[in-house]
Amino acid sequence: MVDLNKLYQELSNNLGQSGWWPADSKEEIILGAILVQNTNWNNADLALTELKRRTGLDPQNILNLTQEELMRIIKSSGFYKNKSRAILATFEWLDKEGWDYEAISDRYGSKLRSELLKIPGVGNETADVFQVYIFDRPVLIADSYTRRLFAKLGYTKTKTYEELWKQVKLPSNFTYLDAQEFHGLIDNFGKEYLRYDGLFEKSFLAGMK
Structure with a gap:
């Protein structure tokens, strides 16, 4: 199992602030x-x-x-x-x-x-987007990029949202702000390194398991 605190830190260190979710209310x-x-x-x-x-x-x-x-x-x-x-x-x-x-x-x-x-x-x-961004709860948003990333990191490849959601829970020290930023960072990473085969292997997370 990947250390999610370490994953969060690596994403943050390499990508900076996610700026997600873009909205005024x-x-x-x-x-x-x-x-x-x-x-x-x-x-x-x-x-x-x-x-x-x-x-x-x-x-x-x-x-x-x-x-x-x-x-x-x-x-x-x-x-x-x-x-x-x-x-x-x-x-x-x-x-x-x-x-x-x-x-x-x-x-x-x-x-x-x-x-x-x-x-x-x-x-x-x-x-779950509502839970994290509207109701300020620290839960995992197991969207497509998240499922692709966790499969690359050695988790059992999941076909459905619920399969990964049940498999992975955020660390107890994560606040809802951490959950928001974690989701944004994963999506930004996904847009750069998970859109095509072979990109992940060139990323800063390659080999992290």
Whole structure:
């Protein structure tokens, strides 16, 4: 098993601050996390920019949109029918809960993840992004780059999100800020060294097991 504190330090030392998640508010992070599903960030950002232009990303303005209106606004992100449904369902749930993220986290405790997964369109990865970046909880986001990296580092190759998520837990000393930065660093590393075969072997993590 890799020492995750050492891995975190190596990533930080070599890549610097990740600058992730790029957003001015938690509501913007929520929207970005949904819009980036099954697409790249450029496409998601185009949709997010248009949504910001039309609504200011104000929750009530977004909730006042019909699903058809929202679909047209976020079309550039692809899968816009499912994503519009997920956005409205998430915002409706948060509206019902009062938009107090700390209170919501306290209310649901260890059941928060399972509650998030009940929201239509919120899968494992999005739920964990919400846990880390919205509800300030230190959990692993086992996205595609994370799964590729851990396979390179000697972990059992996993086909699904849940397989790695169950296999790897963040160290007890990680804060939610560490979890946020760790995720950002892994994604930045992945974009540079995990996109094609042979790149990892030229990286500063080659041989780290």
